[in-house]
Amino acid sequence: MAKPLTGATLIFAALLIGLGNFIVVLDSSIANVSIPHIAGSLGVSVTEATRVITFYAVADAITVPLAGWLARRFGEQRMFISAFIAFGAISLLCGLSRSIEMLIAGRILLGLAGGMMRPLSLTLLLRVFPSEKATLATIIWAMTTTVAPIAGPILGGVISDNAGWAWIFFINVPVAAFGAASLFYLLRGRREETARSPIDVVGLALLVTWVTSLQLLLDEGRNLDWFAATEIRALAVVAAIGFIAFLIWELTEKHPIVNLRVFRHRGFVVASVTYAMSFGAFFATIVLIPLWLQQNMGYTATWAGYATGIMGIFAVFASPIIGAASAKIDPRLIISTGIGGLALISVWRIGFTPDMTFLQMAWPMLLTGPFLMMLFIPITGLCIASVDPNEQADAAGISNFLRTLATAFAASLVQTGWINAARVNQSGLVGAMQQGPATIETMVASGLSRDTATALLTNVVESQSVMLATLNMFAVVALCLAFTGALIWLAPKPKGPINTSGGH
Incomplete structure (x- = not known):
């Protein structure tokens, strides 16, 4: 060497x-x-x-x-x-x-x-x-x-x-x-x-097949009316068969590309699922917020970048403190507190309004950083501590694989949920709007053309529909985080200090 x-x-x-x-x-x-x-x-x-x-x-x-x-x-x-x-x-x-x-x-x-x-x-x-x-x-x-x-x-x-x-x-x-x-x-x-x-060529091919098919299903489903389309049904079948075949092959292969045997450890299952779900939920907001700010709040890409990037300011200072604490305090408590904090921040965002200032929007993002580090730093260490010493490299790799995959799925799902929620909200607002015709007549009487008045009212309805859809997504993220914050307690307590180096 x-x-x-x-x-x-x-x-x-x-x-x-x-x-x-x-x-x-x-x-x-x-x-x-x-x-x-x-x-x-x-x-x-x-x-x-x-x-x-x-x-x-x-x-x-x-x-x-x-x-x-x-x-x-x-x-x-x-x-x-x-x-x-x-x-x-x-x-x-x-x-x-x-x-x-x-x-x-x-x-x-x-x-x-x-x-x-x-x-x-x-x-x-x-x-x-x-x-x-x-x-x-x-x-x-x-x-x-x-x-x-x-x-x-x-x-x-x-x-x-x-x-x-x-x-x-x-x-x-x-x-x-x-x-x-x-x-x-x-x-x-x-x-x-x-x-x-x-090299496990068959296992790799099956992994690529089911992951790619599932991602295509999530991306294309909203455009093709989901399972009403033959293409989506075909992708679902390929993803399901590929996943089942992958499980069977990897559990029987002598040199598997993904060592699924680590999933026999309850602590690893709980920690890795918590990691994937909670980080996926967090990433969904990181995809959604810049789109919402630019499309509906009038932000430039630069200011949307500032709005999301500032979460790292407090995170940098919190990281060494959390790293030191993880060696002394039950990591499940730190992780649960971090996820709980992220959930409360999502609840805070449910109160967002179209006329809020940058500073009002920035505070939740600033506070996101330390809570994210409370999840990010100890979670992989807990995954590694839950398996046998000779399986630790596999555990670290699989937990990071699941986390990365969760971000891809979350980005697709939040887009779909956002679009569908906006459509449902728009229908609800139109149905509940009793004063719509009267409002148009008032604008016409003030000198606007009927087409202009109708367009203005339509824009207001669409803007409010998207705003409500954004709040709906924050609520879904909060529920998902609340679930995973409780889920981590199903993992057994580590017998000693955990190694947090893989958790960054």
Whole structure:
């Protein structure tokens, strides 16, 4: 095994590896506030443009089980540098996209490269640092992972408004080129141990089949009237059969790509399901709020980015405190408190109104950060502590796979729920509006044309319908979070302090 680095070489290599992890995590959130720009530029609906988010997450999730095998087969630093180069090249293609299909294809490839870099960045940091400085390696990785989602919406908004949405991808190109070339130079000559380990090709194919089919079902269902469409029924059948076949195969395969045997531990099942559901519910609001602010509140992408990015301000300061507390306090209490806080913030948002100020909207987002860290930091540690020592790597990988997959599903589901709720609310408002004709006549009498008066009233109804739909979604998120906050108590209490390094 290659020796750890020392001196300036170690510092520079650590910063470059952290930079690689930073741009990957950044890309998971930078597009959230740019969706209206992308939709308008490519001539598609906002709903269609949201696939830029969902398919990136799906590709990222699917790659996680592959990362370990590829690292063992070809070497960690070789795979990381190769993925770094690929990330930059694919980002260039994404920025040059002239159709939504081309952009989605690029984002899928970007997710595959990013899904490789994220887990390998931590592994490689631990390899280049001496063992006595492993904590410092973890801190560098944790900080880049924490800061990137904060910077994503802010950078995405500023860049989209001032340079165009394509530049949220173009900025990756020089960073990836510099980072990959510098790492190649710094790490040249370091020998890596490789091994010809078997790959579960069938398991991987089944995983891709059922996950992709389910994501397509969620994305296309709202456009094709759900199960009234033959395509949706076919996707449902493929997803169901693929999932069942995947379970059977993985439970009987000698070298499974996903070690489902860890699900025999009750603590792992509860912790991983809590992680996926609660983080998915949180991510649903991070997708919904920028869309609502830009489409209905008159915000620019820049201000929508500020509105969501500010949640990281308190999170950065809270992280070390929560990390220290997790080693002394029952992690279930910290997790439950964090999820409960997120649920109360969603309840707070149910009181939002169309005429609220930026500051009124910002306070709940600012307070989201510390509560999110109370979920984020100890939950993976609890997952790992719930399994046998030889299964801990599998547990960490599966819990992160489920979390990433949940974000893709949540983004699709919240879009569907929002659109359907707006439609139902509009019908209800029209049916309950007794003074509509009289209001139109009053506006006509004041000098407006009948068409203009009707259009104005229609706009008011549509705006209120969307506002109510947004509040409906906040209520659903609050209920989901309340459920998962209680669910975590079904996990047994860990026998000792948990390792929180995987929870960032």
